[in-house]
Amino acid sequence: xxxxxxxxxxxxxxxxxxxxxxxxxxxxxxxxxxxxxxxxxxxxxxxxxxxxxxxxxxxxxxxxxxxxxxxxxxxxxxxxxxxxxxxxxxxxxxxxxxxxxxxxxxxxxxxxxxxxxxxxxxxxxxxxxxxxxxxxxxxxxxxxxxxxxxxxxxxxxxxxxxxxxxxxxxxxxxxxxxxxxxxxxxxxxxxxxxxxxxxxxxxxxxxxxxxxxxxxxxxxxxxxxxxxxxxxxxxxxxxxxxxxxxxxxxxxxxxxxxxxxxxxxxxxxxxxxxxxxxxxxxxxxxxxxxxxxxxxxxxxxxxxxxxxxxxxxxxxxxxxxxxxxxxxxxxxxxxxxxxxxxxxxxxxxxxxxxxxxxxxxxxxxxxxxxxxxxxxxxxxxxxx
Amino acid sequence: xxxxxxxxxxxxxxxxxxxxxxxxxxxxxxxxxxxxxxxxxxxxxxxxxxxxxxxxxxxxxxxxxxxxxxxxxxxxxxxxxxxxxxxxxxxxxxxxxxxxxxxxxxxxxxxxxxxxxxxxxxxxxxxxxxxxxxxxxxxxxxxxxxxxxxxxxxxxxxxxxxxxxxxxxxxxxxxxxxxxxxxxxxxxxxxxxxxxxxxxxxxxxxxxxxxxxxxxxxxxxxxxxxxxxxxxxxxxxxxxxxxxxxxxxxxxxxxxxxxxxxxxxxxxxxxxxxxxxxxxxxxxxxxxxxxxxxxxxxxxxxxxxxxxxxxxxxxxxxxxxxxxxxxxxxxxxxxxxxxx
Numbered sequence: 001x002x003x004x005x006x007x008x009x010x011x012x013x014x015x016x017x018x019x020x021x022x023x024x025x026x027x028x029x030x031x032x033x034x035x036x037x038x039x040x041x042x043x044x045x046x047x048x049x050x051x052x053x054x055x056x057x058x059x060x061x062x063x064x065x066x067x068x069x070x071x072x073x074x075x076x077x078x079x080x081x082x083x084x085x086x087x088x089x090x091x092x093x094x095x096x097x098x099x100x101x102x103x104x105x106x107x108x109x110x111x112x113x114x115x116x117x118x119x120x121x122x123x124x125x126x127x128x129x130x131x132x133x134x135x136x137x138x139x140x141x142x143x144x145x146x147x148x149x150x151x152x153x154x155x156x157x158x159x160x161x162x163x164x165x166x167x168x169x170x171x172x173x174x175x176x177x178x179x180x181x182x183x184x185x186x187x188x189x190x191x192x193x194x195x196x197x198x199x200x201x202x203x204x205x206x207x208x209x210x211x212x213x214x215x216x217x218x219x220x221x222x223x224x225x226x227x228x229x230x231x232x233x234x235x236x237x238x239x240x241x242x243x244x245x246x247x248x249x250x251x252x253x254x255x256x257x258x259x260x261x262x263x264x265x266x267x268x269x270x271x272x273x274x275x276x277x278x279x280x281x282x283x284x285x286x287x288x289x290x291x292x293x294x295x296x297x298x299x300x301x302x303x304x305x306x307x308x309x310x311x312x313x314x315x316x317x318x319x320x321x322x323x324x325x326x327x328x329x330x331x332x333x334x335x336x337x338x339x340x341x342x343x344x345x346x347x348x349x350x351x352x353x354x355x356x357x358x359x360x361x362x363x364x365x366x367x368x369x370x371x372x373x374x375x376x377x378x379x380x381x382x383x384x
Numbered sequence: 385x386x387x388x389x390x391x392x393x394x395x396x397x398x399x400x401x402x403x404x405x406x407x408x409x410x411x412x413x414x415x416x417x418x419x420x421x422x423x424x425x426x427x428x429x430x431x432x433x434x435x436x437x438x439x440x441x442x443x444x445x446x447x448x449x450x451x452x453x454x455x456x457x458x459x460x461x462x463x464x465x466x467x468x469x470x471x472x473x474x475x476x477x478x479x480x481x482x483x484x485x486x487x488x489x490x491x492x493x494x495x496x497x498x499x500x501x502x503x504x505x506x507x508x509x510x511x512x513x514x515x516x517x518x519x520x521x522x523x524x525x526x527x528x529x530x531x532x533x534x535x536x537x538x539x540x541x542x543x544x545x546x547x548x549x550x551x552x553x554x555x556x557x558x559x560x561x562x563x564x565x566x567x568x569x570x571x572x573x574x575x576x577x578x579x580x581x582x583x584x585x586x587x588x589x590x591x592x593x594x595x596x597x598x599x600x601x602x603x604x605x606x607x608x609x610x611x612x613x614x615x616x617x618x619x620x621x622x623x624x625x626x627x628x629x630x631x632x633x634x635x636x637x638x639x640x641x642x643x644x645x646x647x648x649x650x651x652x653x654x655x656x657x658x659x660x661x662x663x664x665x666x667x668x669x670x671x672x673x674x675x676x677x678x679x680x681x682x683x684x685x686x687x688x689x690x691x692x693x694x695x696x697x698x699x700x701x702x703x704x705x706x707x708x709x710x711x712x713x714x715x716x717x718x719x720x721x722x723x724x
Binding site: 053055135160243330342 | 468469472473476492493496497498518526527528529530531533535537540541543544545548554555556557558559560564567568571572573575616
C-alpha cells in the first residue's frame with residue numbers, strides 16, 4: 001500500500017492538514033492560557049457596549065457617541081475604508097489610463113511629462129505622500145473658515161475644514177435615484193442595441209452623446225413630473241466652521257489624492273506594458289483598414305491589451321485597498337484608525353479586534369479578486 | 385497605521401507563543417542587566433530625547449530610578465518609544481518591563497487589561513489649548529468647534545462627555561501621534577487642541593509662535609498619571625510602587641541627591657531616614673533588593689521634588705507649578721505611605 005503513489009500523495013496532504021490544524025489549535029490554546037494567566041478576559045461582548053468616543057466622518061450612519069456601540073464604530077470604520085478604496089480605485093484607474101497612454105504618445109513633451117510623473121511618484125513612500133498632501137498642502141495652504149474661498153455664493157465653499165457643496169434632500173430624492181438607475185439600465189440596452197445595429201447595417205450612432213442625453217433627460221422628466229420636490233441645503237457659515245451641505249473633509253481628500261497619484265503610477269506602467277504587448281501589426285492593420293488613431297486604440301489595441309492588463313491590475317486594486325489603512329496618519333477615520341485604533345485602546349481586546357480587522361481586509365481583498373477574475377474571464381481570449 | 389498594526393500583531397504573536405510560567409520580571413531584568421521601559425514617542429517634560437539623544441523627563445527618570453534600585457545603576461535603562469495605542473499591548477506581551485508613558489489610571493485599565501498601576505507620579509487634568517485670535521475666554525464658548533486630539537487616550541472619552549454634558553456640538557480630528565496633533569492645530573485644521581494640561585504646556589512651547597495660543601482655565605477631568613506593570617507579578621509591582629514612594633518620602637524628609645551621603649553617614653539621623661536609606665529595618669530584602677536601594681535612587685536620580693523641578697518644574701522650559709503635585713504637608717496631595 002505504501003508503494004502506491006496515490007496513497008502517498010493523499011497521506012502527505014492529510015498529514016500536512018493535520019499539522020496545520022494542530023499548529024493553530026496550539027496557538028489558540030496558548031493565547032487562551034496566557035491571557036488567563038494575565039487576568040485578561042476574551043469575548044465579543046464589548047461590541048455591544050457604548051463607544052463614547054467621537055468619530056469625525058460618518059457619511060453612511062448617523063453617529064452619536066452617547067448612543068452608538070463599538071459595533072457601530074466597526075461599521076463606520078468599515079464604511080469609510082470601503083469609501084476611500086472605491087473612490088481611489090476609480091480615480092487611480094483614470095489617472096493610470098491617461099498617463100499610461102500618454103507615456104507611449106508620439107508627442108515628445110507629453111511622453112516625458114508622463115515619464116516624470118511615473119518615476120517621481122512611484123518612488124516616494126506612500127506614507128510620506130499622504131502626509132505631504134495633508135500637512136504640507138491642504139491644511140496650511142487652503143484658507144481658514146473665515147476666509148473661505150467661495151464660488152457663486154454658497155454653491156461651492158472651500159477651506160481647510162473641507163470642500164462643501166449644497167446637499168440635495170427632500171422626498172424627491174429617492175425618485176431621482178431610481179430615475180438615475182433606470183437611465184443607466186436604459187443606456188446599457190441602448191448601447192447593446194446600437195452595437196448590434198452597427199454590426200448588421202454598418203450605421204454608426206453617436207453612442208456617447210445619445211447616452212449622455214438619456215442620462216440627463218430621464219431623471220429630469222422623473223423629477224419634474226413626480227410629486228416629490230427636491231431641496232438644496234446650502235452650507236452655512238457658523239461661528240467656527242461651515243455647517244450643512246455635502247462635505248469632503250481634507251483628511252479624505254488628502255488620502256484619496258495620495259492613493260490615486262501613487263497607485264496611478266503603477267497602473268500607468270501596467271497599461272503601458274499591456275499596450276506594448278499587442279503586436280505592432282495589429283495597429284498597422286487597423287490603420288490600413290482606415291480606422292482613426294483613437295479608433296485603433298479603442299477598438300483594436302485596448303481590448304487585446306486588457307488581457308495582459310487585468311491580472312496585475314487586480315493586485316494594484318488590492319494594494320490600494322490595503323494601503324488605505326495608512327489613514328490614521330492624517331486622521332481619516334478608517335477601520336484601522338477607528339476600530340483597531342481608538343476602540344482597541346479603549347477596551348483593550350487586541351485579539352478580537354485585530355482578528356475582526358484582518359477578516360475585513362481579507363474579505364475586501366477576496367471580493368475584489370473575485371470581481372476582477374469574473375471580468376478577466378469575460379475579457380480573456382476566446383479561441384474558436 | 386500599518387506599522388502599529390504590525391507591531392500589535394507581533395505583540396499578539398509573542399503573547400500567544402510565550403510559555404506561561406515565565407520567570408518574574410525582577411529575575412528577567414537582573415539577567416538582562418537593564419530595564420526595558422516604555423515611554424512616549426516624544427513629550428517634553430515627561431519623556432523626550434534631549435539634544436544628545438538621551439531620553440529626559442519625569443517618566444524617563446522614574447525608569448532610571450527603578451534601574452538604580454534594581455541594578456544599582458540608573459543608566460541601565462533601554463527605552464521603547466510607544467504610541468498611546470501600542471502601549472498596553474507592548475506591556476502585556478512583555479516587550480517592556482515597565483510602562484511610564486503619562487498613562488491615566490482608570491478603573492477599566494486597572495481591572496480589565498491585566499495590568500496594575502503602581503502609583504501616581506503626576507496628578508493631571510484635561511484642558512484646552514485655543515488660538516488667541518478666536519477670542520474664546522471659556523470652554524463654554526466652544527459650541528461647534530473642531531478639536532484636534534490624539535488617538536487612544538482617555539481624552540477622547542472625556543471630550544465627548546464634556547461637550548455632551550454642556551449641550552454643545554463639536555468635530556474631533558483624531559491623529560496618531562502628539563506631533564501630528566500639534567501640526568494639525570498649528571496649521572489651523574482645528575480650533576482647539578485638547579489633552580492633559582501638562583502636555584498642553586509642552587505642546588504650546590512646541591508651536592512656532594507659542595504666544596498665539598492660550599490654555600483655557602477649565603479642567604474637565606481627573607488624570608492621575610502613573611507607572612504601569614503587568615498583573616500577577618507582585619514582587620515587581622512592589623519594586624516599582626516603592627521606588628516612587630521612596631522618592632516622595634525622601635523629599636518629605638529633605639533628603640536630596642546632594643545631601644544623601646551626609647544623611648546616610650549620620651549616626652544621629654531619625655529612624656525614618658535610617659529605614660529609608662537602609663541603615664535599619666532591612667526593607668530592601670523585603671522587595672528582593674539590596675538595603676541600599678533607596679539610597680541609590682536618591683543618589684543617582686534624586687528625590688521627587690528634584691526630578692519634578694528638573695524635568696517639568698521651575699528649572700525646565702515648561703515651568704509647571706507644583707500645584708496638586710506638591711507634598712501633602714505643603715498643600716498638595718502627594719502622600720506616600722511610610723517606610724516602616
